[in-house]
Amino acid sequence: MAGNVTILVIGRNGQLARELAALSWPGGVNAVFLGRHDICLANTLAARRQIAALAPSAIINTAAFSRVDAAETAIDACWELNARLPAHLAGLADSLGVPLLHVSTDYVFDGAAQEPYGESATTNPLSTYGLAKEAGDRAVLAATGRVLVVRSAWLFGWHGDNVLTRILARCHQLSGAALRMVDDQIGSPTPAAALAGLLQALAFELIGGHRSLPRLLHFAGQPRTSWHGFATAVLDTWSRAGHFAARPALAAIPSSAYPTAARRPAFSVLDCRTATALGFPPPDWRDALDRLARGWTERRAA
Template identity: 40%
Template sequence: MTVLVTGANGQLGRSVCERLSAVDRAHVALDSRQLDIGDDAAVAAQIKTAQYSAIINCAAYTAVDRAESEPAAAYRVNRDGAGNLAAAAKQAGIPLLHVSTDYVFDGSKQGAYTPQDITRPLGVYGASKLAGEQAIAASGCRYLIVRTAWVFSEHGNNFVKTMLRLGAERDQLSVVADQFGSPTYAGDLAAVLVAAAEKMSESGCAELDNQIYHYGGTPSCSWHQLAQSLFAEAVASGLLARAPQLTPISTAEYPTAAARPANSVLDSGAVAEALGLPASNWQSVLAHCSARIIGAGQ
């Protein structure tokens, strides 16, 4: 049996495919040009072409600021696309594993968010992702939704890659210090999704079926603290000759089109326990990830 990976050319999609290859699991990897998940007929036809054992959906509209001026595009992928995959998964009798976001919350909570906390998105991106969760739940398919935050990896565009590039170019950087979250290595998240797909495709899985889990890295930190750790590791390992001077700034000093939650810290213990996997620790992979980014020329 074969796993279908959608959004396979993004940073998480590529990490999921790497993980599937590492565990010798057959898979079909399709990017947005090969499968537009917003096209219900195309999705239905694709699912009928093979006996897939599970779908891992890594496709998403993730341009948080642009979503404010392109709501229809965001909803077409994040809500309608998720619903199309869910309908096809139900028809085929296979589970759908879907990735959602910390942006479904407004960030006002003190402490880590649990899956049971009330959702209240601040912008179009978060609202469209929440609508996708709701479309999946209403479809009647077997599903697992994993919310994550602050994803970084060697692939795609992310905070770690941007900081390494800017750190090599500039002597000073200003980084937001009043937003806190759970930096998550895409390779660790991929391991969770693949392990869950294995369990769910074999049979019904009570602790995973039709659940929403959170999976984010530990320890929690601010963007400024993440940048500090990143540059310290890069200098210590010889990846950078020197670290730029970092100035902490407030969210108000770095205005964006879309509001960000001040608190994106996720309580991630349940999914790791259900799968028997260790929690993700971003500090332990930062040097390895940075070396791969710099080695690839960013």
């Protein structure tokens, strides 16, 4: 990348923001991360001045209210972060003449489909989180500037509270009982590091402007599986890596046996053919699990 370039990432300590920070950034590229204590996004005027002063060449928005069940009661906070903030950022990026990359979710779909959801599939969220994210997507896509909404799913990795860390935490609380995981929700687990790599590559492409990109892109891991299928792979991989003295037992249960505040789609596999055609094929999440298992104890202790 020629010259000095600043890529502004909204978010600092979140799962995806930390994966973006861990990437290797080419010389001349300055990645700046602004978390909730670094910028007051609700103060639109001050936020605009602060962002303009950084003169970014692209903005990547990773900020979100991502606690799906908590969103059912924290409705205002969820809408503020997932719907109003992206709308505001899209307007701001447009006024600065820079591209905005925004991240969205498979939970914008209702799960009634039999085939993977492509970018043109109809959305119909079942939860407050999904509804607010869908509104955010629509606002960003309606903006006049250069925007790219990347929908992904079931992120996991080193950092924060994610589906992998939740499963491992549960394993330590079982005291001999089986880990119960629903097997009637099917989706696309995605290594957060792979999504971070994609966002970096897309940011460079948008800045370079050498080829036209879609405004909405699906990117998720493969193969499809259930939460129970994912947990099985986690336990297998962690056992092989020697992390368990005894492999915890695992039981498949229906969603009805695991009541949650938010409804989740029964099927939310994303069709990633557009991303593949652009040179970004879906990562195999089983390979990522292997890599994570090998370095887990050292990295999590660090």
